[in-house]
Every structure is written in C-alpha cells, then in structure tokens.
Amino acid sequence: MDFNAIERKWQERWDKEGTFKTDVWDFSKPKYYVLDMFPYPSGQGLHVGHPEGYTATDIVARMKRMQGYNVLHPMGFDAFGLPAEQYAIRTGNHPGGFTEKNIANYIRQLKMLGFSFDWDRTISTADPKFYKWTQWWFEELYKDGLAKYTETSVNWCEGLGTVLANDEIVDGKSERGGFPVVKRKMKQWVIDTPKYAERLLDGLNEVDWPNSTKEIQRNWIGKSQGAVIKFEIYGSDKTFEVYTTRADTLFGLSYCVLAPEHKLVNEITSKEQKLAVEKYIEECAKKSDLERTSLNKEKTGVFTGSYAINPVDGRKVPIYIGDYVLASYATGAVMGVPAHDERDFAFAKKHNLPIYPIIEGGTEDTCFTGSGKHINSDFLNGLDNKQAIAKMIEWLEENKKGHGTTIYKLRDWTFSRQRYWGEPIPAVHMEDGSVKLVEKLPLTLPEMKEYKGKNGLPPLENAGEWTNVTINGKKGKRDTNTMPGSAGSSWYYLRYLDPNNDKAMADPELIRHWMPVDLYVGGYEHAVGHLLYARFLNNYLYDKGIVPVKEPFKKLFHQGMILGENSEKMSKSRGNVVNPDDLVRDYGADALRMYEMFMGALEDSKPWNTTGIEGIRKYLDRVWRIYTESGKIKDNENKNLEKVYHQTVKKVAADYENLDFNTAISQMMIFTNAVMKEEVFPKEYAIGFLKLLNPVAPFMTEELWEKVFGNKKTIAYEPWPTYDEEKTKDNEVELVVQVNSKIVSRIVAEANAENESVLKLAKSDSKVSELISGKTIVKEIVVPNRLVNLIVK
RNA sequence: GCCGAUGUGGCGGAAUGGCAGACGCACGGGACUUAAAAUCCCGAGGUGGCAACACCGUGUGGGUUCGACUCCCACCAUCGGCACCA
Numbered sequence: 010m011d012f013n014a015i016e017r018k019w020q021e022r023w024d025k026e027g028t029f030k031t032d033v034w035d036f037s038k039p040k041y042y043v044l045d046m047f048p049y050p051s052g053q054g055l056h057v058g059h060p061e062g063y064t065a066t067d068i069v070a071r072m073k074r075m076q077g078y079n080v081l082h083p084m085g086f087d088a089f090g091l092p093a094e095q096y097a098i099r100t101g102n103h104p105g106g107f108t109e110k111n112i113a114n115y116i117r118q119l120k121m122l123g124f125s126f127d128w129d130r131t132i133s134t135a136d137p138k139f140y141k142w143t144q145w146w147f148e149e150l151y152k153d154g155l156a157k158y159t160e161t162s163v164n165w166c167e168g169l170g171t172v173l174a175n176d177e178i179v180d181g182k183s184e185r186g187g188f189p190v191v192k193r194k195m196k197q198w199v200i201d202t203p204k205y206a207e208r209l210l211d212g213l214n215e216v217d218w219p220n221s222t223k224e225i226q227r228n229w230i231g232k233s234q235g236a237v238i239k240f241e242i243y244g245s246d247k248t249f250e251v252y253t254t255r256a257d258t259l260f261g262l263s264y265c266v267l268a269p270e271h272k273l274v275n276e277i278t279s280k281e282q283k284l285a286v287e288k289y290i291e292e293c294a295k296k297s298d299l300e301r302t303s304l305n306k307e308k309t310g311v312f313t314g315s316y317a318i319n320p321v322d323g324r325k326v327p328i329y330i331g332d333y334v335l336a337s338y339a340t341g342a343v344m345g346v347p348a349h350d351e352r353d354f355a356f357a358k359k360h361n362l363p364i365y366p367i368i369e370g371g372t373e374d375t376c377f378t379g380s381g382k383h384i385n386s387d388f389l390n391g392l393d394n395k396q397a398i399a400k401m402i403e404w405l406e407e408n409k410k411g412h413g414t415t416i417y418k419l420r421d422w423t424f425s426r427q428r429y430w431g432e433p434i435p436a437v438h439m440e441d442g443s444v445k446l447v448e449k450l451p452l453t454l455p456e457m458k459e460y461k462g463k464n465g466l467p468p469l470e471n472a473g474e475w476t477n478v479t480i481n482g483k484k485g486k487r488d489t490n491t492m493p494g495s496a497g498s499s500w501y502y503l504r505y506l507d508p509n510n511d512k513a514m515a516d517p518e519l520i521r522h523w524m525p526v527d528l529y530v531g532g533y534e535h536a537v538g539h540l541l542y543a544r545f546l547n548n549y550l551y552d553k554g555i556v557p558v559k560e561p562f563k564k565l566f567h568q569g570m571i572l573g574e575n576s577e578k579m580s581k582s583r584g585n586v587v588n589p590d591d592l593v594r595d596y597g598a599d600a601l602r603m604y605e606m607f608m609g610a611l612e613d614s615k616p617w618n619t620t621g622i623e624g625i626r627k628y629l630d631r632v633w634r635i636y637t638e639s640g641k642i643k644d645n646e647n648k649n650l651e652k653v654y655h656q657t658v659k660k661v662a663a664d665y666e667n668l669d670f671n672t673a674i675s676q677m678m679i680f681t682n683a684v685m686k687e688e689v690f691p692k693e694y695a696i697g698f699l700k701l702l703n704p705v706a707p708f709m710t711e712e713l714w715e716k717v718f719g720n721k722k723t724i725a726y727e728p729w730p731t732y733d734e735e736k737t738k739d740n741e742v743e744l745v746v747q748v749n750s751k752i753v754s755r756i757v758a759e760a761n762a763e764n765e766s767v768l769k770l771a772k773s774d775s776k777v778s779e780l781i782s783g784k785t786i787v788k789e790i791v792v793p794n795r796l797v798n799l800i801v802k
Numbered sequence: 803g804c805c806g807a808u809g810u811g812g813c814g815g816a817a818u819g820g821c822a823g824a825c826g827c828a829c830g831g832g833a834c835u836u837a838a839a840a841u842c843c844c845g846a847g848g849u850g851g852c853a854a855c856a857c858c859g860u861g862u863g864g865g866u867u868c869g870a871c872u873c874c875c876a877c878c879a880u881c882g883g884c885a886c887c888a
Contacts, residue, residue: 333886675825
C-alpha cells in the first residue's frame, strides 16, 4: 500500500472540497469548540511534540462531527516573537516576511498530518486585521482604568534589552536566552490584573482543569489573609504599616524592618546612620533578583536610627531596613517576632536583637513556629493561635491601630516591551504629560531600516516621523513600546469565530453561541502565563457583556512531552530529535498520529521509540489487508464477533471522550485480533470499525471507505456507530472461586445469576468442596459476575 | 522549605476495592521461502520443578478489609511549580 500517495490524494481532496469548513452560523446542531494552543511559527517547523496535542483534539473533533455536532476546530499562529525580530536585526529584512514563510511551512506540515482544521478561519496575531482588536481591548482597559502608565519597579533584562513579566523569568533569569534580570524603575504600561484576583481564584472552581494547574494558579495568585498594623514612629508624626498573618504575635515584637526601597526610609534615617543606610540601599539596587534571593540567605540589614512604638503595649523597638523584606509585596514592611518566625529569628540573631517568647513552647533562644497557648500577651493569654489572631484583629480595629485584610501575590501585568516585533501600543504621550489614545485602529508597525534599538531605547524610537503626532493642534509622541506576546494569545480564541470582522472582535451572536471553548489542549508550560492572562481578559470581557461566560476554557488538558529515544528531552545538541517530515515520509501521517496516541497517557512524558512506530505501521498494513485482501468482508453475520464488536464501539467512544487514546487503540487492536481468527467479517462491523478508526487514521480510512465500500462522499460526516449494551455482555460468565481469599477454582455461571445459585455452584465444585468439607463457613462473599469467596474455619 | 504529580516485567504501558501485567515493542520457537525480508501461528513476570504445581511479586514500612496496584498513615526516590510573600 502506497500510503504517501493515499495521504496526498486525501489532503488535496479535503482542500478542494472544503470538507472541514465550519458553518458557524448553523445553530441547528449542538456546537462543539475544540481548540489547540496555537504555535509560534519558528524557522524549524513542527517538532513531534506538536502533533501529539493536535492529534488528540483532531480525534475528538472528528468523532464529534460524526456524532452530529457542529464542530469548530481552528488553527492559527502566535506570530509575534523574538526569533523573527532577531532574524530582522541580523538580516535587515522585515520580520513579517520571515514569519509568513514559516507560517506557510507550518500549514504545509499541518495539512500533511491530516488535521481537520478549517483553514478559512486561520489567524495570525501579527496581522493588522487581528491586532486591531488586541489594540482595541487595550484601549478599553485604559478607559476603564485597568491599563495604567506608571512608574513601577520592573524586571529589566539587559541581555534582551527589554522588560519582562514575572512569568517570563525563570530562576532570576530570562526564560528566553537565560540572561540576568534586575529590578529597575521605569515608566511602563501595566494592567491591573490584581483587581480580578479574587474572581480568578473563584473561577477555578468552575472549570474542568487538571488539579495541578489549578493549584499552580492558586499559588500564583497567592491569596493571604492577615492584618495591617499601624506603627507610630517615636519622636515623629510619621507612621508606617506592616502586614502580618500573625497579628497574635504582636506582644513578641522586638523590631520592625522596612524594605530598602520603602518610601519612608529617607525621612526616618538618623544623621548617624545615614551613611550606612545609603550604602546598604546602593548595594541592594545593584543586586539582581537572583542574588537577592538565593545567594543571600543571610538576613542582612541596617539600623535606621529610628524607633517604632508597639501599638499594643507602647514599647519602643528599633526600625531596620533589610532586603529580606520585599517592597513589592503587601506594605513593604514587617514586624519582627523572632521567637515565632524563622526569618525574624535569623535576623534577630545576626543583629543581636531580643527574643520574646509569647507562645507556650517558645524560649528566649529558639524559634517556635507551632501552635500553642499564648503567654505574656495580656488579653490574649490562654488563647490558641487562631483565637488569638481573631482577638488581636478585633482589638486593632477597635483601637484604630489596624485592620484585618486580604492580599494577593498576583502583580500587575507588565505590558510594555522594548521591542519592534509586537503590537504597537496605541497611545500618544502629549507634551503636557497627558496620554491620548489612538483613535483609528489598527495602529500598524512602521517599516524600519534598522530593527535594533539604540542606547537601551526601544527600536521604535528610530521610526522617525511615525513617532511624531499632532492631535487637535497639540504635539505628542507615540509610545514606542510594543505589547507582550501574551497579548494576542489572550483572546485569539474569540477571533476564530469571525476572523474577518472589522466591526468587532467577533459577531456578538457568534460569541454567545460558541463560547466557552469546550476542550482546550496545550502545554503545561502555559499553566500561569497565557492561561491566567486569557482568563483575566475573558472575565473583563464578560463584565463588558461581550462574552457570555466568565471562564473561557471549560475543559483543559496538557499533553505530556515526547522525549528522545534515550528518555532525555529532545534537542539538537543531544542529537535525539526526530522530525515529523521524515516520519511521515517513512511511516505515513496515520502511523505517526496513531503511534503518538498509543505511546501512553496523553498527559505523561514518554520516550520516543522508532520500533514502536514501525509496529503501528504494521498494524495499519494489517488492517488494510483485512479490508482489501482477506475476502472476509461479507454480508453474513458472525456471532463470534458480536460481543467484541459492541464492546469495542462502546469503549472506543468512551475513551476518545476522556482522551484515553492509548486504551482506545488497544481495544481496536483486540478487535482486529479477533477478526484475524475469523473467516467472516460482517460488512456492518467492517463499516463500524472503519468509523472508529477514522479519527486516528483519517487518510487510510477515507481511502478504504471509498475503495472497498464504493462511497463517493467523505466518511467525515457519516453517523458514528452505535452499540447495544446487552450485546457487550456474555450470557455466561466465568467466576473466580476463593476459599479464605485464595483462588482455588473457577466456575461458569449464567450472567447475573442469583447469589444463591452461584454459591451453590461454587460449593459443588470438587476442589472447593474438598477444602470446605468438615469446616464451618463463616462468611460468604459474592461479587456478581466476578467472584465468590468463602471464609471457613 | 511549601504545594502538586508520579513510582507496575527487558521496554512503552493496562487494570469501577475482586484472576496484576490487557494492548504493543523487543525477544524465543514454529509455518511459508532455496534463503532472507514481509506475513501467519505459538510462547513468555520472577524463582524452583520434566510436569501438574508451589512460592514470591505493583518504590519501602505499617494499617483498614474476606480481599489492596487501587483506600488511610509514615517514609524513600523521581519529576514539575513556588520559594525571604511576613
């Protein structure tokens, strides 16, 4: 069988006949929206990991079509990104051309692999028709006060010459390139995602997502309940606030620490300490995040010369600055209770500060973080931690010294990138310092002679006239930053519904009909970045009445990684990369799809094995021969195959639905193994099985559908086979008989027989009766159709 | 350190609390062939035994249960996430 020729034939046929075009306005059938995370079109083309997730969704899409759903199964390209920009810098060519070429190659490969995408709806985030609407929602966020242009402390990456968001940093280095990242103050566009923190947390309870992903998002949002406590400064009218989850330990206070960047530091530093404090601040500023965290476990700090007054007992305690306190979290100041907090303990030890135990179990020279009764704590004495926290917050609120509060770790979404190849931020900075939005969208990227930024400034600074704008006679300058990669990917799933609409993101009626996405499959690495931003934006669009649901992705699944044959991550340097083009040439797309689905559970990482795909190729050849050469397919019945056929129809559909493709394929193999033993393969079963196999191996099954059964129309919309539950079961079943939980025999009984008769049968078995004779039966256990267990003494 | 996941033959992996190892790969034997490949049939967790069969066996140690890969507790290992978040 010439699988290459067959696959080519059907690719062309599907293309020509528009087999997989979706009429999104056909509301007569139930909808099913099945989506893949769209790829960045790199110069290398697809790697074998891509077809894994794409085959999974394609199988579901194909089955759902046959089950009568109107299926939307689109594909597009996350086309802005660093490699294209670096290519442009290197060659002087526009990154757009490079990107388009890569997209064309991706489309070729995706068609080659037989994915049933509707190619009329494909999108590219770098297309002005698309990013017009990325810019549009940015402007809406600005109007609603959620996008802000402010001076903030940002993650600056010198190596990339740009600012990065928290999720783009791994171990204090940039995710791309691994360059060091430092904190820097810059005027930046940021989006107020923390405003949605609570809702983003709540929404996780509504969605069918992997637990671990939900947990990662919960940790990232980082909800914390505690109290803000207000401290007065001795001999001054200034105050500052600390945040603590352990308000109950206020009686154990021995000092306070402000972050080095805290705005009060200058004002409260005494003359004597000024030099030391300034030196310390300077040292901190120079350190990267990495140095400040991992290399600096020692709790450094400097005394400011000022004292705070403990609001609950009036005692004076010294105020320090120390970089273990983060300016960006909560109030940027903490209270030091060394007796009951490990970090405070380490700090106190280093700086010779007193330790006041206030919970039973604590001492003056240890750190006790457990629970216990409070002591030396006035009105808290005798209470446990939980009661004491509540009581203290009550006291603080009554005395106006503080209040209970909830805070989140989730930070603003840093939205400016100092790059060329991204969506231009549609804002103009006027001479008077105000910001005006660009009214006519899209604001397209200008052509450039030079794509590299100069002197640490964004490349668009060199765009000449493009940057200068006059609005109502007043001069201004365009924002020269571009948006992050996560901007376009935060809403692309809406655009597939209506990719050419120039009046809206998509027609409101279509959004109402098609959202949410029913199944979304993509890599685990997006567990926070993309998946959190998309949820944020969707929630926002929900508030604006644009989207009918808060959560955009009802069911989410992460495919695992395909490792090299040596169980290591595939990489050029390890020399263990396998290429989809080669595999399709040698084994066919059907075999590649089927093998990747058969390797193991979709979510697991699993090593590539060349003999494995050879085995699948042989299996497909065997199926081909059964249909074309065996002469077994006849109109006759064959009772021998009845049960296994109905079981197979049942199991395959259920497994596809649950994305358990490996066991679905096993079941299909069990079925064909049974067919191999028979002389007659009833035509009804042959057709049914072909339909079951079609989602996995679409090319070969289309060919057999035409060649063997003489059909002129595609199999893609043929009704999905049904099964008869009764016929999946045996009339007779074999039961295991145990005596004292040890298997001693097997009996054959009628299916669903009464327990009484099964027991009788079991006891009459010769081996069993031998073992139980002369003994007392203490207990009789019958598991219907499975087992009998007799406990004897 | 905290959170999450995983641990089963030579390998990839199956098993609503009920026959562990389905299905496949690799392997061994056989048929076909002058021969090889392909194909088809058969075998196979480990140990002992000619064999029937016996014993052992799902990371380790306990527990619940008539019965545990499955549930509970503790521990070990691997992977992923967060990490001075007060």
